Amino acid sequence: MRLKITLLLALCVMLFSFSKIPVKPRILVFTKTSGYHHASIAVGVPAIMKLGQENNFLVDSTSDASKISEDNLKKYSAVVFLNTTGYMLNNYQQADLERYMQAGGNFVGVHAAADAEYDWKYYGRLVGAYFVSHPMQQEAVLKIVDKNHPSTRDLPDTWKRKDEWYNFKSISPKIHVLINIDETSYKGGINGATHPMAWYQNFENGRSFYTELGHTDESYSDPMFLGHLLGGIKYAIGDNKPLDYSKCTTMRVPETNRFEKTQLIQGTFFEPTEMAVLPNFDILVSQRRGEIMLYKNSTKTVKQAGFLDAYWKTHTKGVNAEEGVLGLNIDPDFKTNHYVYIYYSPADTSVNRLSRFTMTGDTIDNKTEKVILQLYSQREICCHTGGSIAWGPDHMLFLSAGDNSTPFDEPGKKPYNTRAFAPLDDRPEFLNHDARRSAGNTNDLRGKILRIKINPDATYSIPEGNLFKPGTPKTRPEIYVMGDRNPYRISVDQKNGFLYWGEVGPDAQKDSIDTRGPRGYDEFNQARKAGFFGWPFFVGNNYAYRPYDYATGVSGAPFDPLHPVNDSKNNTGLRELPPAQPAFIWYPYAESPDFPQVGTGGRNAMAGPAYYTDMFPKATRYPDYFNKKVVFYDWIRGWMKLLTLQPNGDLDKMEPFMADTKLNNVIDMETGPDGRIYLLEYGSGWFAKNKDAGLARIDYNSGNRAPEVATVATSKAYGALPLTTVLTVKATDPEKNKMTYVWDLGNGVKKTTTLPKLTYTYTKKGNFTVSVVAKDEYDAISTPKTIAVLAGQDSPDMKAKLATIKANAAGKALMLSLDCSACHKINEKSVGPSFTDVAKKYPANAASTAHLSKKIVNGGHGVWGDVDMPAHPALKPADTQKIINWIYTLK
Numbered sequence: 088m089r090l091k092i093t094l095l096l097a098l099c100v101m102l103f104s105f106s107k108i109p110v111k112p113r114i115l116v117f118t119k120t121s122g123y124h125h126a127s128i129a130v131g132v133p134a135i136m137k138l139g140q141e142n143n144f145l146v147d148s149t150s151d152a153s154k155i156s157e158d159n160l161k162k163y164s165a166v167v168f169l170n171t172t173g174y175m176l177n178n179y180q181q182a183d184l185e186r187y188m189q190a191g192g193n194f195v196g197v198h199a200a201a202d203a204e205y206d207w208k209y210y211g212r213l214v215g216a217y218f219v220s221h222p223m224q225q226e227a228v229l230k231i232v233d234k235n236h237p238s239t240r241d242l243p244d245t246w247k248r249k250d251e252w253y254n255f256k257s258i259s260p261k262i263h264v265l266i267n268i269d270e271t272s273y274k275g276g277i278n279g280a281t282h283p284m285a286w287y288q289n290f291e292n293g294r295s296f297y298t299e300l301g302h303t304d305e306s307y308s309d310p311m312f313l314g315h316l317l318g319g320i321k322y323a324i325g326d327n328k329p330l331d332y333s334k335c336t337t338m339r340v341p342e343t344n345r346f347e348k349t350q351l352i353q354g355t356f357f358e359p360t361e362m363a364v365l366p367n368f369d370i371l372v373s374q375r376r377g378e379i380m381l382y383k384n385s386t387k388t389v390k391q392a393g394f395l396d397a398y399w400k401t402h403t404k405g406v407n408a409e410e411g412v413l414g415l416n417i418d419p420d421f422k423t424n425h426y427v428y429i430y431y432s433p434a435d436t437s438v439n440r441l442s443r444f445t446m447t448g449d450t451i452d453n454k455t456e457k458v459i460l461q462l463y464s465q466r467e468i469c470c471h472t473g474g475s476i477a478w479g480p481d482h483m484l485f486l487s488a489g490d491n492s493t494p495f496d497e498p499g500k501k502p503y504n505t506r507a508f509a510p511l512d513d514r515p516e517f518l519n520h521d522a523r524r525s526a527g528n529t530n531d532l533r534g535k536i537l538r539i540k541i542n543p544d545a546t547y548s549i550p551e552g553n554l555f556k557p558g559t560p561k562t563r564p565e566i567y568v569m570g571d572r573n574p575y576r577i578s579v580d581q582k583n584g585f586l587y588w589g590e591v592g593p594d595a596q597k598d599s600i601d602t603r604g605p606r607g608y609d610e611f612n613q614a615r616k617a618g619f620f621g622w623p624f625f626v627g628n629n630y631a632y633r634p635y636d637y638a639t640g641v642s643g644a645p646f647d648p649l650h651p652v653n654d655s656k657n658n659t660g661l662r663e664l665p666p667a668q669p670a671f672i673w674y675p676y677a678e679s680p681d682f683p684q685v686g687t688g689g690r691n692a693m694a695g696p697a698y699y700t701d702m703f704p705k706a707t708r709y710p711d712y713f714n715k716k717v718v719f720y721d722w723i724r725g726w727m728k729l730l731t732l733q734p735n736g737d738l739d740k741m742e743p744f745m746a747d748t749k750l751n752n753v754i755d756m757e758t759g760p761d762g763r764i765y766l767l768e769y770g771s772g773w774f775a776k777n778k779d780a781g782l783a784r785i786d787y788n789s790g791n792r793a794p795e796v797a798t799v800a801t802s803k804a805y806g807a808l809p810l811t812t813v814l815t816v817k818a819t820d821p822e823k824n825k826m827t828y829v830w831d832l833g834n835g836v837k838k839t840t841t842l843p844k845l846t847y848t849y850t851k852k853g854n855f856t857v858s859v860v861a862k863d864e865y866d867a868i869s870t871p872k873t874i875a876v877l878a879g880q881d882s883p884d885m886k887a888k889l890a891t892i893k894a895n896a897a898g899k900a901l902m903l904s905l906d907c908s909a910c911h912k913i914n915e916k917s918v919g920p921s922f923t924d925v926a927k928k929y930p931a932n933a934a935s936t937a938h939l940s941k942k943i944v945n946g947g948h949g950v951w952g953d954v955d956m957p958a959h960p961a962l963k964p965a966d967t968q969k970i971i972n973w974i975y976t977l978k
Contacts, residue, residue, distance in 0.1 A: 115154065118149070152176050164323075186332065196214045218253050237317075239318065262288045294325060298319055300316075351370075352781050360373045362755050366421065375397075395433070399412075428441065469495075492520065513656040536568040536586065553566060554569060568619075596955070604626075612672075626670075634646070651667055794868075796817070825863065855875070899973045910956070926978045
């Protein structure tokens with residue numbers, strides 16, 4: 088009997104894993120565009136529907152990306168991406184499309200389907216190539232190279248037609264080409280003699296067909312093109328086999344509201360730099376000004392564990408030092424040896440020093456210091472210190488060091504300056520304006536990531552595999568990676584040893600290709616082995632700078648990434664450098680065409696951990712979806728991204744992580760022994776003790792989640808006494824639990840209701856802040872939402888006053904949601920001026936508004952100092968107006 092039950096269960100599981108597709112095939116035509124919208128979509132959809140009617144398959148169409156979901160895709164024999172563009176699908180939908188293909192689903196891409204999802208490489212492989220450019224529409228000759236396919240069987244050997252002809256990049260070697268275009272028959276082709284226009288491939292457990300044709304409206308009434316497209320659809324449908332989701336290897340994405348940022352402590356740190364989570368979950372935190380702080384997990388308090396006399400400020404007016412206590416980590420065997428490694432700038436000598444200390448109890452004793460390594464650092468200048476410490480899986484220590492160079496213009500009014508491009512000025516009086524002396528110098532440890540083996544006595548030896556072998560003339564053997572500007576946070580994959588780091592890039596906001604070089608880019612980099620990563624000769628995807636004569640303003644030929652040469656008078660190392668390696672991910676202030684989801688605005692790339700679930704306890708680690716993911720984050724933009732890598736380490740997909748969670752300028756990120764990610768937040772202002780600086784932890788909730796309150800509203804926001812108002816709240820519970828609503832009416836009165844509304848009468852005058860929370864039957868409580876009620880106030884202009892107050896609040900909220908607070912405070916000077924000082928400088932008139940709007944959108948330089956203001960080109964005029972109007976209220 089037990090055997091029968093087991094067999095029956097097994098049969099049920101097997102049948103359930105198959106998704107039954109109707110005998111009559113059904114396809115989904117998907118038309119979402121977030122980039123260019125092709126007008127031909129409007130005629131393409133009915134044309135495909137007509138093909139379905141005439142050829143016995145059903146057709147649904149949508150531009151709603153929520154339809155690219157597992158439950159919906161199970162209904163379809165194939166999906167057709169018709170002239171889709173841009174960043175179309177969120178990470179949930181991307182995973183579900185991957186699973187659909189792995190289950191045996193099929194794909195058809197038409198024309199602009201190749202102009203989409205550039206930072207999701209799986210999609211590029213699914214389509215077969217990515218769009219790179221196109222010339223003007225014109226006639227061209229197509230050559231049919233395979234007529235044994237349903238899409239080409241009825242086409243002539245050569246086909247002359249007018250369309251928009253794409254050039255492609257990242258063409259998959261796995262595609263089977265059906266049609267090539269003859270580049271001699273038109274102008275603007277760049278792919279050469281083999282320039283594919285249509286192809287097919289077996290992909291995952293299904294099929295993929297792509298045709299470049301189909302830009303024009305006329306295509307969808309052209310019998311020859313429609314026959315070609317119909318053949319591609321028929322090929323994709325094939326035998327209309329049922330989907331088998333048991334074959335899926337991609338996991339579904341965990342719901343984002345299962346992740347919570349738990350604040351451990353806040354408001355106690357003064358310029359924190361790096362942290363280390365101890366085995367007992369205490370956390371050491373270095374502060375730039377010398378203190379080593381210890382967060383005690385048992386008491387949830389912070390105490391000082393040590394102090395180093397560090398150089399952290401200059402004596403030069405207008406120059407901010409970035410030195411101090413820069414980095415900290417514990418020994419991999421801390422449980423037994425209690426060693427702590429600190430990288431800092433001692434006050435009494437112009438070096439940055441890596442030392443080992445012993446921690447006894449809760450104290451780091453300076454008498455236990457053993458100096459491991461130190462490197463010269465030019466002082467009384469700004470900027471770029473690096474200073475991150477990480478361990479490899481083989482217990483090799485990695486240390487990042489910045490280029491110790493000034494990114495600002497040379498002092499004095501000179502006609503030829505650095506202008507936020509690569510600093511290449513090798514004149515004797517401008518030593519700190521030449522990054523070739525440091526980052527580009529094989530005989531200097533600045534602008535590098537070092538890799539050394541720490542010996543028991545705190546000396547070090549050089550491991551195999553560094554960039555230069557010991558004894559190589561004019562080199563330092565400690566160098567693992569060179570050509571770094573400011574490698575601020577690094578991490579090392581604890582299984583394969585890959586090194587990751589965020590590279591804080593230069594500030595030029597526009598290309599000057601003919602004279603200086605490219606605009607600035609931040610980088611997220613990966614080194615699978617030792618190498619030269621370009622700075623200050625290259626940036627981003629090996630975009631080349633030009634040598635520049637600062638006396639005459641004459642530019643030379645661009646540097647060659649295959650044969651870079653360091654001709655600086657300040658270079659003490661090799662003249663001929665190793666070939667430059669391109670960045671792994673790169674992005675400017677403006678929108679990135681290569682990685683669009685990183686956004687726009689200020690930037691400060693950082694490297695988080697490579698995550699492996701099997702390294703941590705099941706009870707506290709994250710879901711298996713996170714296995715082998717790498718975390719990449721940006722301090723200024725306030726986001727975290729998860730990177731999925733291909734088996735060889737290449738980027739496969741970038742996706743947001745906890746996108747709706749407020750981060751307070753995360754300066755360090757580490758995985759604790761429990762498998763949770765810990766965050767060290769610097770806070771919202773530079774060189775200051777910030778109220779929002781602190782420690783936080785990201786927790787995963789696999790059980791009951793709290794309700795979520797979307798909005799709270801009032802029927803009357805103001806009025807004469809007595810004021811009766813109806814308060815309403817919109818809330819949802821993820822588990823569909825019953826909810827009650829707890830209202831705080833702002834006057835000492837609290838009410839609980841079972842319905843999402845409350846009628847209340849105010850009898851006393853006052854400005855009351857009403858808050859409400861939703862509580863489920865298991866006592867899980869939402870975060871509160873608030874609304875203002877002004878009782879006893881009924882002046883004729885009250886409506887206008889409230890509208891102004893609301894608009895100004897919206898302007899402030901918008902400012903806080905952007906990167907503005909990283910450089911500006913309301914009443915205090917930071918890197919940039921205070922908002923109050925801006926309000927004082929500019930009268931509230933149309934001319935000032937136009938000027939400030941231009942500054943916000945395009946960025947600026949030189950009005951308040953040397954620091955560049957980043958551009959915000961994606962900001963809409965109405966939004967800049969809101970921010971400016973709020974600034975005017977500070978007068």
